[in-house]
Amino acid sequence: MASTRARIAVDAMGGDFAPNQIIAGAIRASAELDVDVLLVGDSQQIESYLQHHHHPSNVEIVHADGVVTMDEEPLTAIRRKPNASINVAMDLVKDKRADAVVSAGHSGAAMASALLRLGRLKGIDRPAIGAVFPTILAGKSVIVLDVGANVDSRPKYLEQFALMGTIYSKYVMAVEDPKVGLLNIGEESSKGNDLALRTYQLLEANEKIPFIGNAEGRDVLSGRFDVIVCDGFVGNVLLKFAEAVGEVMLQIIKEELPQGIRGQLGTALLKPNLKRLKQRIDHAEHGGALLFGVGGVCIISHGSSQAPSIFNAIRQAKDAIDNQVLERIQAYNEEHQQETQTNTETVNQ
Structure with a gap:
């Protein structure tokens, strides 16, 4: 496995123990893993926490307005709140500023945001957790x-x-x-x-x-x-x-x-x-669950995740990046489609 330095966008506002436990897990990951972390959320809250703790040079704050709460209908919420933390995190991956997203927030919102912003991989009809x-x-x-x-x-x-x-x-x-x-x-x-x-x-x-x-x-x-x-x-x-x-x-x-x-x-x-x-x-x-089938690495963590779980979720995202999971799925689908086309042409001849 070839390890490369990765940039992980972390939804700092998602989860029962956000933002403190989310930030703590991200800081640990920035120190122990070969990653740069983008903490996405209310910049004042994140900065306030970092001022009282060590602020590593490879941890960056990306401001976002608002968060999708657990009681909101996911699709409606992500459309109504384009600058919510989960949407901003997904946009970072879409714009190639990050390689993966980790979120312990509303899982339905994370999936909906990933589908709307990153799209599905070619050949995959539905994503899977x-x-x-x-x-x-x-x-x-x-x-x-x-x-x-x-x-x-x-x-x-x-x-x-x-x-x-x-x-x-x-x-x-x-x-x-x-x-x-x-x-x-x-x-x-x-x-x-x-x-x-x-x-x-x-x-x-x-x-x-x-x-x-x-x-x-x-x-x-x-x-x-x-x-x-x-x-x-x-x-x-x-x-x-x-x-x-x-x-x-x-x-x-x-x-x-x-x-x-x-x-x-x-x-x-x-x-x-x-x-x-x-x-x-x-x-x-185990950190969290990988959202398979979308055009980016997305780890959905448990809503009750604390620092150790967030650390493991970031590690999990790094493993998926290093092992080129998305690229391998895409390569298989392209190969499968070519085989299907060839077989169809042979039958029609």
């Missing part, structure tokens, strides 16, 4: 898409999601031979609703997709699959449930540790193990 989940196998993760961009999907869309997930798994997650699964209610090819049945046929027929069959809910975290595709309604339910399970597990462990001196000694002994456990199951450790 891809989230990385841990598995029971140490050091192995699985990417699930879509987890919320499209409530309703068509088989063709899921086929495209599988392709984009395969490219990400291979080049960013370093899986030599990714295994793709279709989330379903049974392993058999005859199981599922109409969407699942028709998608199964497309995935099985596409030689570019290393499809190995259906994945049941219990298979998602098994480590058997590297990429799992589903529609955004099911994927979002799965994402929220997985996040809740991780939080519950951490809380239960805290409550079950002995109290007093005995508990302190036990916790001290278990600290390395507990730290590794948190890294494996805490969504904050």
Whole structure:
């Protein structure tokens, strides 16, 4: 992987803990990663925070008026607020002043802004949000898409999601031979609703997709699959449930540790193990979810993201840039279209 210095636009006003936690995560990224950071938002608030903390030379403030709040209808809001922080951040990528956007704000607004300002990649009909989940196998993760961009999907869309997930798994997650699964209610090819049945046929027929069959809910975290595709309604339910399970597990462990001196000694002994456990199951450790299929790198972080999560989201954006995820998806689509055109011409001759 060839690493190049990247410029990351960070929506400083998006999220439950904006702007302080967002800025703190961005400052850490500017110090530890090979990136320049553009903090987008209310310049007075950002400057006020930086005056009381270290202001690195590779952190720049880009002023924006307003923010899209969580209770606003996304498409209406981004059109009504052209100078909102998420719109200004997307414009930086559109104008080639930044290489990626990171936002913990309104996910619907981030997606709508990306579509209107950056457009879709050629050959991609719908964008997809891809989230990385841990598995029971140490050091192995699985990417699930879509987890919320499209409530309703068509088989063709899921086929495209599988392709984009395969490219990400291979080049960013370093899986030599990714295994793709279709989330379903049974392993058999005859199981599922109409969407699942028709998608199964497309995935099985596409030689570019290393499809190995259906994945049941219990298979998602098994480590058997590297990429799992589903529609955004099911994927979002799965994402929220997985996040809740991780939080519950951490809380239960805290409550079950002995109290007093005995508990302190036990916790001290278990600290390395507990730290590794948190890294494996805490969504904050993964940073955010990549918005696949738009004409720029966009990481959508959890609304409750704090500094560590923002740092990891910026790292995630940098990985996507270094591994040329957008370029690889675009190259495949162009190759696929050429093959389709050639096959059509051959049939018509």
